[in-house]
Amino acid sequence: MQVQPARSVQITTHGPVIRVSDLNKSFKVYHGRKGFLGTITNFFSNDYKLVEAVKNISFEVGRGEILGYLGPNGAGKSTSIKMLTGILTPSSGEVRVNGLNPQSNRRENARQIGVVFGQRTQLWWDLPLIDSFELLRHIYKVPADRYRRNLDTFRELLDLDSFINTPVRQLSLGQRMRGDIAAALMHNPVILFLDEPTIGLDVVAKERLRNFIRAINKEQDVTILLTTHDMSDIEQLCKRLIIIDKGSLIYDGGLDQIRRLYGKYRTLVVDLESDTFANNVPLEVPDAVEIKGEGPRRWLQFNREAISAAALIGQVAARYPLQDLSIEEPEIEAIIRQIYEEGFDAKRAG
Secondary structure (H helix, E strand, C coil): CCCCCCCCCCCCCCCCCEEEEEEEEEEEEECCCCHHHHHHHHHHCCCEEEEEEEEEEEEEECCCCEEEEECCCCCCHHHHHHHHCCCCCCCEEEEEECCECCCCCHHHHHHHEEEEECCCCCCCCCCEHHHHHHHHHHHCCCCHHHHHHHHHHHHHHHCCCCCCCCEHHHCCHHHHHHHHHHHHHCCCCCEEEEECCCCCCCHHHHHHHHHHHHHHHHHHCCEEEEECCCHHHHHHHCCEEEEEECCEEEEEEEHHHHHHHHCCEEEEEEEECCHHHCCCCCCCCCCCEEEEEECCEEEEEEECCCCCHHHHHHHHHHHCCEEEEEEECCCHHHHHHHHHHHCCCHHHHC
C-alpha cells in the first residue's frame, strides 16, 4: 500500500526542492535597564545590538534526499528552519521551497510541507488522535479517498490502532510522536521537516520511527530535512550532512567523507581460531595497538593514514590464526563533538 502524491501543489521534478542563497537573519537585541525608571526609559531607547543568527548560508537539497541538518545549541538551525517554513523573514538572501518563496506564499507553502517538532505537538490535546487527523483533513482539504488511503497506510506502518481513539494527553511520548508524524504527512507534503523526532524515546520506539521515515521517503520520495542531537538518527537515515555553527555553514558533504576527514583511527576486530590467547596477552602487530581483549576476540586500533585495513589484516593473519574479523568505523558522535568543540578545519577538506 503506497501513499498517493497530493495534486493540490505543483511538485518540482527538476532541480533542487530546497534552494537557499546567501541567507542572512539578524535580530535587534535591546539593552534593557532595570528598575521603574529603567522600564520607562526602555520604551524610548534605541540602544540595541545586532545579533547575526544566520550568516550568508547557501545550499540546495534535491528531491528525495534525507539531509541531516546539524549544529550545537544556538548555531542557527531553528532560525534557518523557520525561514524555510515561512515563519521568519530573512534579513537578506533568497529561499525557495519547491519553487515558492515561503514568506510571500505562506499558505501555499504550508500545503506542501510537513513539520514535526519533538518538543511540541500539532495534535489537539483533549481529543482522540483520530479526531485530530479528521480536523487536519478538513484544514488541508484532503480528498476523502486520499485521506482514507493515507490513514490506512499510517495505521499499518506506525501501528496506530491500539491508541488511535485515545485522547492525545493520555498518549505516551512514543505514541504521540507517531501520531504527530502521521498528522504531518496526512496532506502528502513534498518536504518534511523533522526536529528531534526521536528525543526521549526508547530504543524500540526510535527504531519504529526510523523505519517509517525510510519507508515514506522510499515510497513517496518525500524530501526530509532532519535536525537532531541523536547521532544514531544521522547514521541510520542520512547520507549527507550540513553542519552550521555560530550562524555559518561549516560543512556540507557526505557522512563517509566526514569520517575520512576526522575519523583517522579505525578499529580492526579479530576473532582468533582458538582460545590460545584467552589469557588476554596483547597481540603484537606493527602499526596497531590492542585497545581491548576478551579471550579470543581482540580490538586493534590503527591509523588509516599510516596503514590500510587490508595491509593490517595481512600482518595479523601472518602472525595469528584467524577465525573472523571486521572493521569498526569511528563513532560519528565523537567526530561531530570534535567539530563543535574545535571548529571545522578546511585544510583537511582541501
